[in-house]
Amino acid sequence: MRHGAPAVEFRSVSKRYGAVTAVDSVSLTIERGTLVTLLGPSGCGKTTILRLIAGLEQASEGHILIDDRNVTMLSAAERDVSMVFQSYALFPHMTVLENVCYGLRASGMRKSHAIDLAQAKLAMVGLGGYGARLPSELSGGQQQRVAVARAIVLEPKVLLFDEPLSNLDAKLRRQVREDIRELQHRLALTAVYVTHDQQEALAISDRIVVMSMARIAQDGTPRALYERPDNHFVANFIGDANILPVVVESRQGELASVRLSSVVLTLPHHNVADGPADLSIRPQALVLSRERGQLTGHVARAAYLGSHMEYWISLDVIGNQLFAIASDVTAPFAVGDSIWVTFAPSGLALLPQGRSD
Template identity: 50%
Template sequence: MSEGALIFDNVGKAFGRFEAVKDIAFTVKTHELVSLLGPSGCGKTTVLRLIAGLEMPTSGRILIAGKDVSRVPANGRNIAMVFQSYALFPHMNVIDNVAYGLVAQKVPKREAHERAKRQLEILGLKALEERLPSALSGGQQQRVAVARALVLEPDVLLFDEPLSNLDAKLRRQVREEIRDLQQRLGLTVVYVTHDQSEAMAISDRIIVMRHGRIAQAGAPRALYEAPNSAFVADFMGDANVVGAEVADGVVRLDGLTLTTDLAPGTAVDVVLRPEHMRLVREPGEAMIRGTIHRASYLGAVAEYRVDTPIGALLATDAEHEEVIAEGATVGIAIDPSDARILPRGDEAGLDAADPRL
């Protein structure tokens, strides 16, 4: 197995008869930010707890900085975590919060404060040293929590849903700050989230999890443009997933014909991204015919729910100056290269992973 800051070597974790994590393997390289993404109950939080030493694996090995830490408790691992709730001490000011971990490690208080001050300066928090957490904004509290983790100089820094308590505008700002900091300081980061846009914005790679396994892993663009299952396609942004069957080397979706190498009779899921669907006011050949059921103006784009012979489809349109009226008949044109045909099955591609893992 290749070297990395963090290696999961066929790790499993069971709680009684329930397998929360099932024989997963991946590597996080030094200076890389990898996000664990998936719905509630997929196992991503268990993986984070296994890395942190808050849980011990039932099988397999966990290596951090080349050392097998599978049975090493949390206080014996050089990791740090930024929690969803920030977990700042309300009775301590900022400088004492940031220095707390060092003081707990028996670092002299003066040295701990000097190191904490340097970290606060890096994060633009120097002027807030004496404030209590209650006097800080949500974004400032987030940065204090990051500073408290970074001052320990961990081999791996863990983020557990760090932006879920922030409003949408602040979430965007803080995630950009986290990414900038990670790149500027060369940090190795494992970032847990259920928000695909958040993961795509900050990650070098994303590991999509489902039912305790890796559904697919790779660069954000690769997962979005080449999902290996309907589950990943639907989870990585908006997607229309249409069931069909292969006949004579083609898949027919109303007037749209797509070629495929799959055998005749194969049940497939066809993934159509809303932004790849061009609405034409007068339907023609080689199109999916439809009727506008609902139209919404969203500023940069108009969003449409279109009733078609193959089911209701979501389409977005950034080209038309006027929103197409509800009830209008339209044609949906799609470049065949933008449609992805996948063998149907809830478990299709469930264990496939990026070969670089």
């Protein structure tokens, strides 16, 4: 095993089903020991990419390398990857222990040895005494952990997760998410994780690959994606964003001065050219107050969510309504109140003009 080579590499991989292109010339590398999330709306091709890595689909074009070895033409059984399925896919006619042993036995390991390894992994996921049960006798969360144990017992080069949390209730989801992350760190696993939940992606990932329409929309750390989205799609998909038309008036070094109506803001320009552009504004970057600020408006709608308030603000100078979040729940604004809006620089990002989604 060579060091330094990425665990998974896609070289212009395409996957077509008849006239439909599910994955369109995607190139991608996944570094060893990292957890990379494929994030996107349904139908964007993220699950297809996962299945291409697993060998459950065959690429129409391009090359797939796992650990620097070309596996494009190899079947799933011949690739050193394992997968945790959305439905867990535990074999209903086998006990928990038999399920975990399955992969070891399939590759010809002696039974006693396989059982030892499987028991150890079951203990690792906290199911030490459950080996003799059938999957149907476990709760959803326990089944999920069996599926994880079954996958990691093979010590695969890449561990794949296909929306592993979507069958769990909201409370359990956060717990299991942390468990998966902790396990991945402890065993230094390379993991690829598919989800459509951006919160989940932000919380768990070393890197996020945002997919849209069979292509990669942007690829980076959670912070980079949130703070410096490259396009409208990413700005909207990772967290909420208000998009307003602006004009880039001048650039100096990393910074640009940007005019929004009567307000001039100084922002990193992210290589956006002079002239008309768009500004992505996070909801919490809109600071609302009764004191004088940058632009005037009034509250069109307001909702109380316990920990915070959500407002829709109509600006007086620009037609758009803006979505804002305020942490002050003790003295909220009422619908119809006139207010001042101020832009906090931390939640602003300049985008090239035009909608890319």
